[in-house]
Amino acid sequence: MRIAVAGGTGVVGRHAVGAAERAGHDVVVLARSRGVDVLTGEGLAAALSGVDAVIDAANSGTTLSARKATRFFETATRNLLAAETTAGVGHHVSLSIVGIDDIDASYYAGKHAQERAVAAGSVPYSIARAGQFHEFAGQLLSGMGGPVAVLPKVLMRPVAAREVGEHLVRVVEGGPVGRARDLVGPRDEVLVDVARRQLAFDGIRRPVLEVRLPGTYGRGLASGALRGGADAVHGRITFDEWLRSEDHGRV
Numbered sequence: 001m002r003i004a005v006a007g008g009t010g011v012v013g014r015h016a017v018g019a020a021e022r023a024g025h026d027v028v029v030l031a032r033s034r035g036v037d038v039l040t041g042e043g044l045a046a047a048l049s050g051v052d053a054v055i056d057a058a059n060s061g062t063t064l065s066a067r068k069a070t071r072f073f074e075t076a077t078r079n080l081l082a083a084e085t086t087a088g089v090g091h092h093v094s095l096s097i098v099g100i101d102d103i104d105a106s107y108y109a110g111k112h113a114q115e116r117a118v119a120a121g122s123v124p125y126s127i128a129r130a131g132q133f134h135e136f137a138g139q140l141l142s143g144m145g146g147p148v149a150v151l152p153k154v155l156m157r158p159v160a161a162r163e164v165g166e167h168l169v170r171v172v173e174g175g176p177v178g179r180a181r182d183l184v185g186p187r188d189e190v191l192v193d194v195a196r197r198q199l200a201f202d203g204i205r206r207p208v209l210e211v212r213l214p215g216t217y218g219r220g221l222a223s224g225a226l227r228g229g230a231d232a233v234h235g236r237i238t239f240d241e242w243l244r245s246e247d248h249g250r251v
């Protein structure tokens with residue numbers, strides 16, 4: 001199969017690319033650094049020529065602005081689906097986040113908008129939701145300056161981005177299903193705990209404080225909803241195993 005991966009240079013996208021290549025697929029990466037911009041549409045039509053399926057793992061960054069996240073995910077999805085229709089792509093796989101149903105706010109407002117746009121489009125689709133990545137704490141820590149890190153209270157069940165990439169390829173291969181089964185990690189965790197373990201493992205002395213964010217978003221993060229339901233598929237790699245793996249070193 002010829003598979004295009006939007007965001008194929010990102011934390012999870014690179015694992016989807018690797019998993020697809022190992023499975024013998026022909027892979028095209030859609031990223032600005034590869035001359036394809038899903039927001040402006042630059043390079044998209046040419047990149048999708050002959051493509052059978054698209055995995056969308058592009059990201060707006062870690063913005064907490066609902067307006068910015070919504071604009072990114074709506075525009076990217078609209079442009080991707082239009083180009084896929086022209087190219088005759090038969091399956092669009094969109095990566096979303098487990099447990100966000102009642103958290104239509106902040107960054108998650110963008111993910112809701114993305115899911116709605118995919119479901120309303122004319123390209124057969126699968127929406128694959130995953131838990132926070134093991135890489136998530138590091139993404140937040142590296143994007144935050146200052147001697148002290150301040151992180152929101154987040155109850156989560158994190159999963160290795162490597163396993164999410166493999167899951168996305170299985171979803172692509174299975175054909176369009178609408179909502180695919182959720183994927184979460186093997187153990188319940190709390191964001192500040194994994195952040196502290198990661199800093200200690202890396203030999204970095206940096207205090208980490210936990211705050212409860214206000215409003216719908218903050219309540220949702222702290223509620224446990226992001227840990228997913230009983231019917232989710234579970235990854236095998238624990239956070240501490242991931243810390244000791246070469247995947248941690250690469251982020």
Ligand SMILES: NC(=O)c1ccc[n+]([C@@H]2O[C@H](COP(=O)([O-])OP(=O)(O)OC[C@H]3O[C@@H](n4cnc5c(N)ncnc54)[C@H](OP(=O)(O)O)[C@@H]3O)[C@@H](O)[C@H]2O)c1
Pocket residue numbers: 006007008009010011012013030031032033034036037038039040056057058059060061095096097098111130131132133135136139
């Ligand atoms: N992080 C988590 O814990 C988590 C959990 C569940 C689901 N997700 C979802 O997983 C997806 C990927 O997240 P991530 O953390 O792996 O992202 P990431 O590491 O920030 O990577 C973002 C990717 O998107 C590409 N990109 C950004 N703007 C683009 C544009 N205008 N045109 C084309 N490509 C663009 C980037 O490449 P260039 O910079 O070269 O363009 C990069 O490949 C997101 O949809 C996110 O909501 C994340």
